[in-house]
Amino acid sequence: MTVHPSLQPSIDAWSHSIEAISELVKPLVEGEWNRATDLPGWSVRDIVSHIIGLESEMLGDPRPIHSLPRDLYHVRTEFARRMELQVDVRRHHTGPEMTAELEYMVIRRARSLRNETRDPETVLRTPLGEDRTLAYALRQRAFDVWVHEQDLRHALNLPGNLDSPGAQLTRDLLLLALPKVVAKDAGAPADSAVVFDVGGALEFMRTVRVDAQGNGTIDESVSLGPAVTLAMDWETFFRLACGRVRPAAVAGQVKIDGDRPLADAVLEHFAITP
Template identity: 75%
Template sequence: MTLHPSLQNYADAATHSIEAISELVKPLAEGEWNRRTPCPWWSVRDIVSHVIGMECEMLGDPRPIHTLPRDLYHVQSDFARYMEMQVDVRRHHTAPEMTSELEYVLIRRARHLRNESRAPETTVRAPLGAEQTLEVAYNMRAFDLWVHEQDLRAALGQPGNLDSPGALITRDVLLTALPKVVAKDAGAPPNSAVVLDVHGPVEFLRTVRVDAEGRGSIDGSPSLGPAVTLSMDWETYVRLACGRVRHTAVADRIKAEGDQELATAILDHFAVTP
């Protein structure tokens, strides 16, 4: 393989998750494809359709020419409309059609990775006609695939892979958004600190520090006398940060110490995925 070393971890994590997804859905009966998932508005079929569609775009395929129905009331933004296109075009595909297309994507994906020789800083297509580096694209695919693998596992009652390579990439992606959540969205006061303590299959402690100008930063060192300390398990953290559940529904799994008003404001803005 000629894949650049800085892309290898992302590629390996994404491959691990998409192969897990394939194994999860391969034995499903037709009716099981319609099961609701924690991903708002999407069924098992919808998530697999999204996975297939995004992988095809990574492979350079043109987007489908398709008009979305007018009654998709959850589609409220250009980004949501962009993502829904690959989903809706497959909404009436049968189980064999879905598994066959996913298996073909896996074959094409493996061939593509074997021949990938581009540099990480190479500019590639991003959603809505934007551009991103190849490294960002690979990173986000690993993140997206692991989160949707977990959506499918929840819907199908098959938990697992909470500490797989994709989980660690997901941790890092979600944590990059935490300073904005604390400092800007929740309005933590200047010269304050908020500690996040996560336990379980993936364990970590991070401190968000808000400077005198109200800007947030994050590091791994503890804080003496933080304004708020939030403690929760890894699965709850992922569900909250990815917008799969509201904090009021999992209050028994969250421990908030310190300024309760600020803690609530942080939790109200905890979801960072589109």
């Protein structure tokens, strides 16, 4: 048996991003490992630790037995505590130790993915403690790794891969969330439309339409007379959607045409990641 064709795009996106991360961190000196990122309380080292930890759990490795310090200001929820465990246990690892563990994990994980023969609908327990299908889990790991690749690039001032397979997978996942953001979270009125006009490395235009019952759908057709149009570049789009920046911080990079209060409400609820 071979890998199911529907899983291959996620595997390819994951492989591209994880290899890029390996290349990014390989030449880092110790001070660069400690550089702060956009994620509260997390350094470059911490993001790499997070990736190593979650991918190791996907391989079936046990979670480490470790007590978190009580003074971690950014750890406020049980979800955050779960994510922090794999990070804090590596906080005193050196750069060479980090790169060695990352490279070993990548070898093991890549081998596992090459030999993946399970049905995409197989249910498994994810590192987040959820029961999800294999297809969902692999897609989420590809998404997570690409977004963290961008976190690292932003912290290290090494931009790139904004149109990679991982970027395209991320775009598709983020677009799926927009109907809820517009119709439910932002409370767009019935029979209205909100257009997202995105340029840059990935260009696309999507319209979220809210029907008479207040339900949202998304399509690629152009809306005549939308309630609001939000225009921005791809990097601003995904950084907002992934909670890396607040709307006020990128106000100059988002062009708003139409209903300003509705636009503000959409932007306020734009972040969809935990």
